[in-house]
Amino acid sequence: MSAVTAPQADRAAPARTASDDLDVVPLRHWGRWVAALLVGLVAASFLLSLARNPNLDWTTVGTYLTKDFVIRGVGITLLLTALAMVIGTVGGVLVAVMRLSANPVLSWSAWLFVWFFRGTPLLVQIIFWGFLAALYERIQIGVPFTGWHLVDLDTNAVVTPIVAAVLALGLNEMAYAAEIVRGGILSVEDGQDDAATALGLTRAQTMRTIVLPQAMRVIVPPMGNETITMLKSTALVSVIGGRDLLTAVQSVYAQNFKVIPLLVVAAMWYLALTSVLSLGQYFLERRFGRGRRGSAGPGVISRWFKVSAAEGVAR
Amino acid sequence: MSAQVMEQATTGPLVRARGVRKSYGGTEVLKGIDLDVHPGDVTCILGPSGSGKSTFLRCINHLESIDGGWIEANGELVGYRRKDARIHELRPREAARQREDIGMVFQRFNLFPHLTVLQNVCHAPVLVRKESRAAARAHARELLERVGLGDKEDRYPAQLSGGQQQRVAIARALAMRPPLMLFDEPTSALDPELVGEVLDAMKSLARDGMTMIVVTHEMGFAREVATSVVFMDDGTVVETGSAAQVIGAPQHERTRAFLSKVL
Numbered sequence: 114m115s116a117v118t119a120p121q122a123d124r125a126a127p128a129r130t131a132s133d134d135l136d137v138v139p140l141r142h143w144g145r146w147v148a149a150l151l152v153g154l155v156a157a158s159f160l161l162s163l164a165r166n167p168n169l170d171w172t173t174v175g176t177y178l179t180k181d182f183v184i185r186g187v188g189i190t191l192l193l194t195a196l197a198m199v200i201g202t203v204g205g206v207l208v209a210v211m212r213l214s215a216n217p218v219l220s221w222s223a224w225l226f227v228w229f230f231r232g233t234p235l236l237v238q239i240i241f242w243g244f245l246a247a248l249y250e251r252i253q254i255g256v257p258f259t260g261w262h263l264v265d266l267d268t269n270a271v272v273t274p275i276v277a278a279v280l281a282l283g284l285n286e287m288a289y290a291a292e293i294v295r296g297g298i299l300s301v302e303d304g305q306d307d308a309a310t311a312l313g314l315t316r317a318q319t320m321r322t323i324v325l326p327q328a329m330r331v332i333v334p335p336m337g338n339e340t341i342t343m344l345k346s347t348a349l350v351s352v353i354g355g356r357d358l359l360t361a362v363q364s365v366y367a368q369n370f371k372v373i374p375l376l377v378v379a380a381m382w383y384l385a386l387t388s389v390l391s392l393g394q395y396f397l398e399r400r401f402g403r404g405r406r407g408s409a410g411p412g413v414i415s416r417w418f419k420v421s422a423a424e425g426v427a428r
Numbered sequence: 429m430s431a432q433v434m435e436q437a438t439t440g441p442l443v444r445a446r447g448v449r450k451s452y453g454g455t456e457v458l459k460g461i462d463l464d465v466h467p468g469d470v471t472c473i474l475g476p477s478g479s480g481k482s483t484f485l486r487c488i489n490h491l492e493s494i495d496g497g498w499i500e501a502n503g504e505l506v507g508y509r510r511k512d513a514r515i516h517e518l519r520p521r522e523a524a525r526q527r528e529d530i531g532m533v534f535q536r537f538n539l540f541p542h543l544t545v546l547q548n549v550c551h552a553p554v555l556v557r558k559e560s561r562a563a564a565r566a567h568a569r570e571l572l573e574r575v576g577l578g579d580k581e582d583r584y585p586a587q588l589s590g591g592q593q594q595r596v597a598i599a600r601a602l603a604m605r606p607p608l609m610l611f612d613e614p615t616s617a618l619d620p621e622l623v624g625e626v627l628d629a630m631k632s633l634a635r636d637g638m639t640m641i642v643v644t645h646e647m648g649f650a651r652e653v654a655t656s657v658v659f660m661d662d663g664t665v666v667e668t669g670s671a672a673q674v675i676g677a678p679q680h681e682r683t684r685a686f687l688s689k690v691l
Contacts, residue, residue: 302538305540308532308539308540309540311601312527312552312556312601313525313529314552315520315521318556322555323540327541
């Protein structure tokens with residue numbers, strides 16, 4: 114090792130002359146320019162064909178965009194989305210906890226539920242609920258096997274198209290939400306449970322204040338996607354006359370045959386609503402990402418909306 | 429708390445374990461453990477990995493159930509209720525109440541990552557002990573000051589070093605004012621240069637008279653602080669005595685073999 118000596122002390126830093134100052138020319142990406150030009154041309158000609166197409170009829174789109182029946186349809190669509198997501202999320206947590214239960218009967222019932230509702234098409238489920246009266250003519254709630262009823266109702270009177278739509282969308286969502294919540298709960302380290310338990314927290318307190326808030330970080334992004342998917346899926350209830358946005362425009366273009374402009378009206382509303390939901394999802398993800406690396410500073414959008422870092426990070 | 433300790437001092441050991449057995453599947457990991465820990469004792473449990481020392485520690489606050497024998501802490505049977513010749517497992521809520529008085533510090537810290545340092549320390553006192561938020565905060569600040577982290581109360585655990593996280597974990601356990609503290613290899617997950625700060629916090633706790641049971645590989649700590657040292661191997665207690673006896677002049681071949689590897 115003695116052969117390796119320290120660098121010579123008399124080696125000075127290298128001298129630099131004027132001719133060493135060279136300009137750097139970055140590589141020109143000609144292919145990118147050509148590709149951009151081609152795509153731009155295709156896009157421009159497509160947009161032009163739309164703008165000049167008399168069948169699209171922008172004036173009709175403009176007049177129908179804020180008509181009462183359209184707004185009412187938007188309202189029903191939002192109501193269906195909200196109710197289905199509430200039923201789906203609350204029920205999903207319940208099914209997920211059942212699925213994780215040590216009780217095999219609970220665990221298997223939860224599995225069976227998820228298997229059935231994820232394994233059949235949503236459209237089939239919607240039609241099924243719409244025709245529930247063909248299966249059960251009356252809805253009776255009472256003590257089983259005794260013939261005594263607390264409630265005895267005509268199915269068609271109770272399960273209106275809207276109720277059928279909410280049930281179909283909500284129960285279907287429950288199955289998906291259950292799997293998302295279960296994955297979230299399982300993603301929380303066992304040590305968290307140990308620490309909370311050792312501090313004397315009960316199981317319910319541990320679940321509510323330690324496990325679920327951490328699971329949220331894993332649960333919120335896919336549930337945001339579920340909400341956006343749900344908003345679009347509500348259009349399916351038009352097959353049972355759910356009075357949602359699509360049903361509303363359909364019933365009008367069935368009379369005046371302005372199919373395309375009215376579908377454009379619906380599409381514009383759906384697009385606007387999903388955009389708003391995407392923005393909401395962004396803020397929710399930031400809220401539940403607290404305490405994780407890379408979540409300390411405010412993001413581009415919250416700076417845009419002047420949400421202060423303190424508000425975003427502290428509770 | 430001190431009144432409780434005084435009372436215990438007159439009534440005997442704070443922790444008593446007799447014939448504790450525990451199996452996982454078909455393997456018996458605890459084969460009859462006997463142990464007494466008196467108020468103010470610092471008991472260090474040494475032993476090779478897989479000797480059952482961490483499992484035994486987790487039985488003391490009933491994080492693990494036991495299959496035979498019994499453990500008493502703070503004057504109560506832990507996790508069970510005696511009825512004639514049998515003991516019946518307690519309901520989770522009753523076991524949770526017992527754990528309030530047994531602090532525990534884990535190898536991997538297990539701080540709650542979604543809560544700030546201050547919230548971590550205040551969480552259980554407010555939620556479980558129903559302390560007022562202001563009182564819990566004041567006590568938490570006092571404890572954080574004591575472990576040298578008074579300036580970190582608004583940080584999240586991920587923003588702290590391992591040593592700082594473990595000191596927060598100690599403060600979090602102390603916030604419940606437990607008369608007994610369990611430490612499960614508190615320095616094993618730390619980088620070497622961070623071990624000292626955690627051991628210092630534990631030493632200061634020991635000096636203040638806290639009753640501690642420490643599963644550890646830190647021989648220096650055991651020598652300096654332990655009032656008694658327990659050597660465990662293969663699910664049994666091989667040797668018990670003062671640090672000078674067990675580490676300085678081990679009587680059993682297995683103890684000697686283990687010490688020759690770690691010293």
